[in-house]
Amino acid sequence: MLALPTHYIAGLNVLVRSFAAGVDPVELEGGPFTAARFVDAARRLGIPERLVALVPAQLATLLDDRNALTELRRFQAVLVGGQATPATLAAQAADAGVRLVRSYGSSETSGGCVYDGRPVGGATVRVEDGEVWLGGPSLAEGYLGDPGLTAERFVMHGGARWFRTADGGSLRDGMLTVTGRRDDVLISGGVKVALAEIERVLREQPGLQDAVVVAAPDPRWGETPVAFTAGYADTQAAIAAVGAELGAAARPARLVHLDALPELPSGKPDRRALAELARG
Template sequence: MRNAGLGSWPHRRARMAPKRRAFTFEDTTVTYGELAARTTKLARRLEELGVRHGDRVAYLGPNHPSFAETLFATHQLGAVFVPLNFRLSPAEINYQLADCGARVLIHAPSHHAEHPRAISLDDYETWLAGGSQEPLDEPVSIDEPALVLYTSGTTGRPKGAILSHANLLWNTFNLMIGTDIGAEDVVYVVAPLFHVAALTQTLLPSFVKGGHSVISSHWSPEDCAAAIEEHRVTWMFGVSTMYADLAASPQWLTADLSSLRMLMCGGAAVPDSVIRAYQDRGLVFCQGYGLTETAPGATFLEPGDSLRRAGSAGTPVFFGDIRLSEIGEIEVQGPNVTPGYWNDPVATAAAFTEDGWFRTGDIGRIDDGYLYVVDRVKDMFISGGENVYPAEVENALTDHPDIAEAAVVGVPDARWGEVGRAFVRPHTGAVVDPVALREFLVPRLAKYKIPVHVEVVAELPRTGSGKVLKPALRRLPLP
């Protein structure tokens, strides 16, 4: 095959094991042979809509097999796949569609966006059925862009991180070296696939090995426990909040979890209490550290170290390296690291050191080879596994006609890990209602970005140079 990228994967896997189960969604299962045929039809359909080598194809909606089909079909054509965060507001989504110049948008009927070539999943099967099955083999190099994944920027504008086919391949290799996933494994894919971790730490490695992915469109502890029992799930990825929810659910004591042998977690460290709850059931976590820009695995904590090294993000992945700068910032190098940001040479240049290491913006320490993430150079915080950049929230707050300035920090939360706390200074004479201000943000920001706590203040603490003293705000007790 001339296609060396992900677009060739369905056909490579189908010629090895066409009758193996690839995906199960609700009551429908698709084999690898059927999937290869479907992705070819979809590629031809996209071609009819004008998609050519290098064009972008966007996807908007909850987890569904069509997400993976669109990814593989897009890559058959040598085009670039752009998965969109369905939790974002319409304004945020429309910005990203315009920024990447998406040729086609495939979307769930529950999620709409402004686009002249939009295909709803309501019409997807009928539309797909009419596609040609004529094989295609577009030449694709592994160094070409495969994905553009938008990450909220510290300046308030999201940036499109590029991941090449090679980045995804090397991340898959790293995961397969760090774990013992195999063809007989059943992975529960419930974390949102628009996030790099759910896609590249579960679905793609399982696909390469010929495993079975059970895809779910939403998270609930009850559905998770039922899926594990019904499908004999052997491994899954989730964020700390999800695992805490499952351990606190009524199903926890009665659910048959005997098939599980590996739990992967990212986004934030797992609390010791949650680790112990799973250890008591004979289950252990594989934790790690990474970013969208590192595809995402930069470090990995193997199961045997999960208690002895609780709180650690592990050691560097096999094909990758980390180091700390003079100020303790974590820097990453390896074939899994992004080549840069979409149409943003300034941000790309700023993201790398002079000798080519990626600046993560996180402060860490290394103890006996194990990485511990202790703070952030940037003010980003993580809420329920989602990155929240205060500058973006602050920009939305100051769009309100009564707000003169705003400062947002992350504060601890028992359920979500961290949530936003906003301090707003009104214009002289204005009266601000915190409840009404949160409602003002609803059409402008994703729900997880909206501050849980809003406080009206007369002034914000500042340094001598006029910068807001966010550490001082973080130290203030909640009212």
């Protein structure tokens, strides 16, 4: 099933996989992603070997819809990526009988090349000074018209070519754990705070699986985290949970409830739009 835009690498890969498998992909019809359109497309698949790639926000939408969940359980695998999948969302999917496969990669690696923490195909992984590096035959040649950035991000090491992802992570017994963007850090009162870690804690709280955290200027602390959600939760309890696990500097100054989070065409949260709201 094609549930992602084809001008993004994850959607393009659905077409490539379909071509390799010798089948025609079934596309969602009628506009933006909804549970009802997913159900309609699933019923048009007509084959037992069902595969679909989703982003976490799409997965959450389907898990909350009874008819969509019934169809989702019939898929051989549900590949989820594009951003970190909250542990609570993954657990909810597993409890519901959904066969989830977590994907990690980027456009520079021709899409997901690490599944459930393990490299697939000819992909290779290493972690250097806390940064995830990816290697293998699927790497891009570089950035068009930008030799400086190409030289910075694509490097030779140990006789092999690697892509420096700028993601933080660890590698233990061949299993990769990604902790978030190394450059996605604010400094509040002189203390470095990783926005991805705040999101992780918030998304583990009831009703906050969609939480997104951005940095906002603060006259006293320099920067401070601001969280957004379209869900409903005990705001004070959620903020207190962040402080208890990550320290006072990580506590969101605000937890803002919106009718809907702004999204990019890929289905990912529009962090730039949210940052503008946080500054407003």
